[in-house]
Structures are given as C-alpha cells and as structure tokens.
C-alpha cells in the first residue's frame with residue numbers, strides 16, 4: 190500500500206466543521222485543496238501526514254464576489270474558474286493572466302488560489318499579481334476572522350503568516366480602477382514550466398505622469414517581492430523613454446536573485462529590468 | 473487509513489468503489505476497475521497521460537485522491553469517450569493524420585481534445601495548443617496531433633449542421 194493510502198482523510202462539508210477540526214491538535218489535519226502541490230510531494234517521497242483535512246469543494250471558500258471597490262475571491266477557487274470569470278478580467282487582469290499560466294489545463298482545473306498562496310513558493314505564479322493589488326488575505330479560525338496584508342503574508346522561504354489552526358478563506362483585492370495591469374512570466378516553455386522570473390504591475394498614469402506604481406517580481410528572492418525602490422522612483426514622474434531606461438537599471442541593481450536549476454542570477458537580474466521596462470512600455 | 477465508499481457515474485454507468493480515501497483515482501481506474509486506457513507515465517501531473525474528465529473538466533487522475541470525489545461525480549475516461557460518436561471521430565482523425573506513434577500519450581491527448589471540442593467546436597491553432605499543453609508526446613513533435621484536432625473539428629461541425 191502506498192503511503193498516501195495510509196493517511197486518515199477528513200471531509201468536512203462546512204467551513205465551521207473544518208475550523209472545528211483544525212482547532213484541536215488531536216483532529217487537526219494537513220489542509221488539502223486541489224492536491225497539485227501536495228500529491229506531487231507525497232509521490233516524490235516527502236513524508237505523508239497522519240491526517241488530512243480536505244477543503245476541496247468547500248462551498249464557503251469557493252465563490253467569487255464582485256463588490257463596489259474590491260473583489261473577494263475564495264481560497265478554494267480554482268485557476269480554471271478564475272480564468273473563466275469575466276468580471277475579474279476587468280478588475281484584476283494580471284491575476285487572471287497569472288492563473289492562466291499555472292501548469293496547463295489539467296492543473297488549472299484542480300489547483301486553487303489558496304493552495305498557490307499557502308504553498309508559498311517564490312515561483313508561485315499568482316503571488317506577484319496578488320501583491321500589486323495591495324489586497325489582504327482573510328484567515329479564519331474558531332476564534333474568528335482576521336485580515337493580513339498580502340505584503341506581510343509571505344514571511345520567508347515557504348513561510349506564511351497563518352497559525353496552524355487557521356484556514357485561508359479568501360483574498361480581498363481592491364479593483365484596479367483607472368490603473369493598468371500587466372503580467373509576464375518567463376519560463377522555459379509556455380506551459381508546464383515554473384518561472385525563471387515573472388512580473389506583475391499595476392500602474393496609473395494621468396496626463397503622461399505616473400500617479401502610482403506597484404510592481405512585483407517572483408523567483409528573484411526567497412519570497413515574492415514588491416520593487417518598492419523602483420515604485421518610489423517612478424511616482425510623480427513623467428513617463429519618458431529616459432525614465433523607463435533608468436527604472437530598468439534601478440530594478441537590475443535592487444534585486445538579489447540566486448542561481449538554481451532554472452536560471453542564473455545574472456539572467457534573472459537582467460530579465461528583472463527588462464520586465465520593468467516591458468511594464469512601463471505597455472501603459 | 474480511512475476507507476471511503478463512493479458512487480460515481482463512470483462512463484455513463486453507476487459504479488460504486490470502496491478504497492482508501494488517499495488512493496489515486498488512476499489506481500482505482502486501472503487496478504480496481506480494469507480500465508487500463510488511462511496511462512501512468514510521470515506520476516506527478518506533468519505529462520497528462522492519465523487525463524480523465526471529472527464533471528466535464530480535464531484533470532490528471534494521478535493527483536486525485538478518490539475520497540475527494542463525492543457521490544454523483546461524473547467521470548469520463550478514454551473508454552467512455554471511445555464509445556461516443558464525437559470520440560470516435562477524434563480517434564479516426566488521429567489515425568488518418570498519422571498523429572500516433574508509440575501511442576502511450578494518445579489516450580490523454582484524445583481526452584484533452586474531446587474536452588476542448590465540447591467547449592470550443594471551432595478552436596484556433598492557439599486554442600488547440602493551449603488545450604493540449606498539459607499532454608506531452610515524445611514521438612510526434614505535435615504537428616500531426618494539432619492537424620488531427622483540426623480535422624476532427626471540421627468533421628464534427630459537418631455532422632451537427
């Protein structure tokens with residue numbers, strides 16, 4: 190019998206029941222949504238947990254709500270569902286683009302937004318697109334709900350600011366309004382490839398002047414990062430070719446990427462600048 | 473370990489399975505139910521050889537613990553698709569275009585092609601490439617597979633007119 194067959198599975202049918210299980214150490218299980226990260230890890234020999242709490246199809250965390258100035262996306266929403274949601278293309282287009290680059294169709298049909306965020310890989314495709322919205326993560330436990338800013342949610346390599354008794358229930362993301370968004374992923378091939386570098390941006394220009402700029406990169410640091418220095422440099426300035434060239438250079442000097450099996454530090458540094466240029470040239 | 477009993481609509485028929493909740497759908501299909509059309513190649517979701525439709529969506533059966541598929545789930549494997557008129561049109565197009573070499577990836581390819589044509593009867597080349605991006609073939613170089621999907625789309629469009 191395979192190790193995964195020895196796991197005790199729990200299938201709560203409501204969020205309240207799931208939170209009850211997670212509140213008590215004796216019933217708490219490893220959370221499992223679409224399993225596209227965990228099932229792979231378990232198949233490759235990562236030790237399996239004793240218990241699993243399945244969140245797949247849990248209704249309370251599987252909806253998308255479009256509200257006056259923000260959208261609320263359930264943690265259990267799959268990438269496929271997200272990509273098919275027309276209003277999200279209007280309000281958070283970079284996130285829709287990012288979800289559309291996760292794996293391929295089969296992976297998007299099972300992989301969830303909550304799983305991508307909680308897995309906390311620096312190469313998680315949706316992370317930069319979430320970061321540029323200045324949104325929050327909604328966490329629930331039996332003690333109630335709390336909101337954590339996305340910019341404070343990834344605390345280190347594969348670390349998140351959630352307690353063991355907490356479940357991510359949703360993401361509250363301000364709409365882009367008049368800002369423009371862009372997402373670019375650089376990988377070895379278009380599908381089924383983890384990124385070498387990727388960028389998301391949300392930039393607002395009025396009468397040729399950058400009013401606000403949010404730019405985030407993935408795969409260049411232990412966590413997804415905002416390019417705060419570049420953002421501050423851009424704010425209030427006139428969008429000119431010279432400014433774009435300077436922003437590109439600044440991005441290249443502020444990132445500290447590492448070399449690994451997917452790319453070299455030099456390439457990542459160079460590509461980071463090119464992605465900032467790309468974002469500014471498409472405004 | 474926890475055993476679960478689940479009753480699904482598998483290839484149009486009601487089927488009840490009893491298995492450890494963490495058993496992979498692929499193992500239940502192949503080893504418990506004898507449906508060996510779905511292939512195992514990479515076992516980690518990359519290659520698509522084990523693709524099946526779960527409630528009309530293509531998924532890799534090597535990454536699904538059966539406990540997560542509730543009663544009433546509709547599952548369509550290559551065996552079920554091969555019995556459908558549209559499935560046979562797709563298979564025939566693969567044969568005529570020479571899209572099959574060793575054949576190991578083909579069940580998954582046909583399942584993904586079927587899912588695409590159900591949703592999008594007139595797919596662009598880009599849409600075909602997107603739909604099949606999760607199915608890897610080490611023999612053909614994909615060109616003839618894409619031709620086959622186009623041929624199948626044309627034939628299916630004629631039938632429904």
Ligand SMILES: Cc1cc2nc3c(=O)[nH]c(=O)nc-3n(C[C@H](O)[C@H](O)[C@H](O)COP(=O)(O)OP(=O)(O)OC[C@H]3O[C@@H](n4cnc5c(N)ncnc54)[C@H](O)[C@@H]3O)c2cc1C
Pocket residue numbers: 219220221222223224225226227228229244264265290291292293296299300301302303304305306307308312313314315355356357358381382383384516517518
């Ligand atoms: C072939 C293949 C290709 C892939 N390609 C990409 C890619 O291109 N880009 C990319 O970013 N990812 C990729 N992935 C990884 C994966 O598909 C995504 O990270 C996906 O979004 C994970 O979601 P899931 O629901 O399947 O997570 P699961 O595997 O179910 O869980 C992942 C982690 O999140 C935790 N978790 C899940 N839901 C919650 C919740 N609501 N609250 C708290 N914790 C939770 C789990 O405990 C676990 O630690 C790929 C995976 C495969 C198999």
